[in-house]
Amino acid sequence: MLFVVDASSSVSLAEQIAVQVRSGVVSGDLKPGERLPPARDLAKSLRVNMHTVLRAYAELRNDEVIEMRQGRGAFVRKDAGAGLIHVTELAAQLMHEARKLGLTQSDILRLIQRGGIR
Numbered sequence: 001m002l003f004v005v006d007a008s009s010s011v012s013l014a015e016q017i018a019v020q021v022r023s024g025v026v027s028g029d030l031k032p033g034e035r036l037p038p039a040r041d042l043a044k045s046l047r048v049n050m051h052t053v054l055r056a057y058a059e060l061r062n063d064e065v066i067e068m069r070q071g072r073g074a075f076v077r078k079d080a081g082a083g084l085i086h087v088t089e090l091a092a093q094l095m096h097e098a099r100k101l102g103l104t105q106s107d108i109l110r111l112i113q114r115g116g117i118r
Helices: 013-027 039-046 050-062 082-100 105-114
Strands: 066-069 073-076
Touching: 013 039, 013 050, 013 082, 039 050, 050 066, 050 073, 082 105
Parallel strands: none
Antiparallel strands: 066 073
16 A cells, blocks of 8 residues: 655644555455554655654554554554444544634534534
8 A cells, every 4th residue: 555645734644644544444455454564664655753653553553443563563453344444534534624613522522412513
């Protein structure tokens, strides 16, 4: 899978990497059990700090998209569900757009509980 980042984007570099991994899982470009590039190699190819890639991988691990094995690398979880990842990505997009409009997390939750804007 080819990773690309845009340094001029308002989205952090780590988030851009995480989004691409999630999208790869949803589209099937990344299969369950597939190994992701080592953080050092990916950082070098993207010309970013290795800690940026590690932040992306940590976020994906926390979201249960990947698992990290000490000394062996990062792998797409065998149970990474494309549907859940897709909804997670939509939620992240919603939060990003809502914050640009000045909405708080409470505002967003209230809208979701009401079923959207009517």
